[in-house]
Amino acid sequence: MTDDIIEQIKQNVIQGRMDKEDEGFDGGMVGQPGVKELVQQALDMGTDPRRMVTEGLTEAMSIVGERFEAKDYFIPDMLASAETVGEAMDILAPHLAKSGMATKGKVIMATVKGDLHDIGKNIVSIILKGAGYEVNDMGADVTPERIVAIVTEEKPDFIGLSALLTTTMMAMKETIESLAEAGLRDKVKVIIGGAPTSAEFAAEIGADGYGADAFQAVRVVEELKQRS
């Protein structure tokens, strides 16, 4: 029974089916429970949330990753699956905490001051969440002051900054300086991204890492975690 529902969760993550309204991969699945309903059902049945994560969500995402590598899946598939994992993690978070399984880490995401481009940042948020991180997305045009405030309050492990304009790239530097002034620089790892940025630029402004796309974002975060 438990095995059944975990398998169903896994299959629905692979299909990126969020809820019962979701028509699924090739249409025609409306009405059948999606990840949202299945996770809730599983909890009601008393399934171990840790097993749901490891045998359901994580295994599903590694299959999704393989299909993406094999060019069988495209980025929309990847995002849809990641989104379902994010949703599942939201539901499971309090239960996981109770059973002593912490999330992989907490990430604050923001597009920097003066910049409204948020598509890339949103994708990074979805994928990080899908990879098991707790993500708090602050939106776009986020000032250094607001970032300092949220770091003080929430004590995240990472901050991900996005900028798409050559003019707003400098707001990343400003943000890092503000963190330093507030004495928070060594409390949090800063990663950056966005089309005009680069690994060199990250080094130049004293960021801890750079990611060219959402998958690299996950890789960078994992590397930084291992190093610390």
Add this chain to the structure above:
Amino acid sequence: MPREGVLVHRIYERLSKDQMERIHNASMEILTRPGIMCYNKEAADIFSSFGAKVNALPSSGCWQVSIPEALVLGALETTPKVVKLGARSEENSLILDGSEPRVYFASGSETNIWLDMRVESFVSKSDGSVEIKLATFHPRRGMLADLCAAARLGEHLDNLDGFIRPVNIQDEDITEENKDVNKFFACLNNMTKHIMAGLTSLDKLDEVVRMAELIAGGKEELRRNPLISFITCVFKSPLQLVDDTTQKCIEITRRGVPLVISSSPQGGSTAPIKEDGMVAQINAEILGGITLSQLVSPGASVIYGSVPTRAGLDDLADTYGVPEFNNYNIDCVQMARFYGLPCYSTAGVADVKVPGIQATVERLFSQIVIALCGAQYIHYAFGLLDKTATFCPVQAVVDDAHIGMVKSLLRAPKVDEVEVAASLEQIRQVMTTPNKLFVRYIRPKLRSGEVTLPYPFEGDKVTDDVFIRAHERMQELLKRPVEHIPPETSERIFREVPGLLPRLNTYREG
């Protein structure tokens, strides 16, 4: 179910109705004055017996035939408006309907040169550590084995709907005597799509037809599923009915096998360079041929075949990459439609001898435009370079991808109550989400084929490796199996049809 091709939703047209009528009238005038010079006795007699004015011109060895409009219009009445081109696998058959702009793409046509591709590495002279891979192209004479390979490849090119042998077989043991049977067998045995070709020797016609009957399962079956068809270019432009091809036209029509009646004048050398004059002349030529076919055998399945080109300014050779080529061809598609006849049209030929930027521009330029016009059967669309003198299989693989894109481009828009309601729902739904992304709605459309896949030969986005990737793809396709003619039928063909080379026998011992 025949192949789908692409049904063009809204066709592009150049000529207005008035202009088409003007061209028609001009063609009718051309057929009476100057009329045509007929080099075939039987055709001259046929025209004469149906009331055309025929004058012998002994000094030129021909007959001056003045074809009255009534004869042409009568012939157009008996000409079928829908022609079925069958196939060894019936799901590969094609329905060419003169009133429906459903477009099929086909290969063509008997090039002498086969262009091989190799991937070679080159080292930079200024920096020895920089090495790049490049595609290099190597011409050689086309052979029977190449034709077999081209057919196998064509079988696996998703967007190739019909097959015209793209290479001339120039093996030592191929003679005028055995060429027809071998070339048809090589195609038929290696693919299950429609096979169309010109006939080399008229006296081999019955052997080729016999072969097709054996495959189809009898005379009647071949009529129902004509898995082969012929092309005859009856006219030598301007306006000369050639003895040999005219005789082939007469005999093929009598056998009831579908026939393309084509003409290929060159604007500027063998036809006026002006669009109106060129189109009036080619239209007269094609109608002259169609009229003859219907006088010989009313109701015979013939197809309006237009291959107008423009003369090159450097060598007076036929050119395909120029805008006028498209103008002429669009007009011909329109004229065929004016008569309600399906059109065998032309697109995709490059003037340059090797694949590359020029070839890509030239071929896509016509592939998109002629498809947009709704020509029913676009030949020459795969792999042709060097003004049809060269066939490059790797280029054909690239063309297949591009033609797939063209087909997607021309699909009808889906705008109706249900679709719009679904979109409104989608927009409202997305507006309630934090990320406001429509990405998840891509998936079902991707799976249903409505969203096109990434360019199949894209590299690392830094280098252009299109041909290298297409070459890999070609090698992969050539490894795939094809459905050969079944052993019993194959055996019968080898027994009953003389001249087949043993090396073509899939089931040969050893």
